[in-house]
Amino acid sequence: MERLPSWLRLHLAAIRAVAVLTVLLGLIYPLVTTGVAQALFNGNANGSIVQAGGKEVGSALIGQSFTDADGNPVRKYFQSRPSAAGAGYDPLSTSAGNLGPEDVVDTLPVPGAKDEKGNPDAGKQSLLTQVCARSKAVGELEGVSGARPYCTPDGVGAVLKVFPDRAVSVNQACPAAPFVATYQGLKVECGKPGEDYAAGRTVPVRGDAGTPAVPADAVTASGSGLDPHISVAYAELQAPRVARERGLAVERVRALIDEHTTGRAVGFMGEPGVNVLELNLALDRS
Incomplete structure (x- = not known):
């Protein structure tokens, strides 16, 4: 049998390589990784969805606003930091300001x-x-x-x-x-x-305001606009209001803050943070 020209053999080899890699990386690999993620990390793989009363109320990874229909803060809830993502915490609009x-x-x-x-x-x-x-x-x-x-x-x-x-x-x-x-x-x-x-x-003009009583994360948006956490300082600032609105002791509210405070990543990166959604849900259960 007459051998195929070298240029044609090279093209056929390339086509076979593309077909094999498409099956391996485009079908088998995604199916395997998805299956492992669903089996071992089901909650994380599906968006770390938080439920309350049998209903999905948000994600532990994405912040949300706790305001009324007019955009005013609901006083019995801890407030999140500002968001510059669309109308607020819109994953489709996350970008730098x-x-x-x-x-x-x-x-x-x-x-x-x-x-x-x-x-x-x-x-x-x-x-x-x-x-x-x-x-x-x-x-x-x-x-x-x-x-x-x-x-x-x-x-x-x-x-x-x-x-x-x-x-x-x-x-x-x-x-x-x-x-x-x-x-x-x-x-x-x-x-x-x-x-x-x-x-x-x-x-x-700097003025003579001195050290602000309001923490920086209460007045600035995160880089993504989706940060679900606030600083411990901002949570502590809000604790007396939340306690007063709910008729709870401030010490009880501060104890809940401690329970929902995450430490620094890997022990030394970043600052401790408080997940606002999880803290507010804990308040509703208390």
């Missing part, structure tokens, strides 16, 4: 203006103002000071745009009173929506 420490100047909404979709202009909050607003809201909820450095008392970034003849509190829309009256001899004005202040020198 691309906001950094230099994002301190807001785009003020222009009254009467509309965005490209025809909705009223909402402006755009800087990362600093988002942190300030969250800190103020958490402080009011927990009955502590929400003040923090570089934030105004009304919960926006304390930032000036400084020009040779004036200074502008760019995150405080007129007619708001600026958080400082003067800066280096210049009168401070409120910000006028729609005015371009790009030419001014950006000056964040």
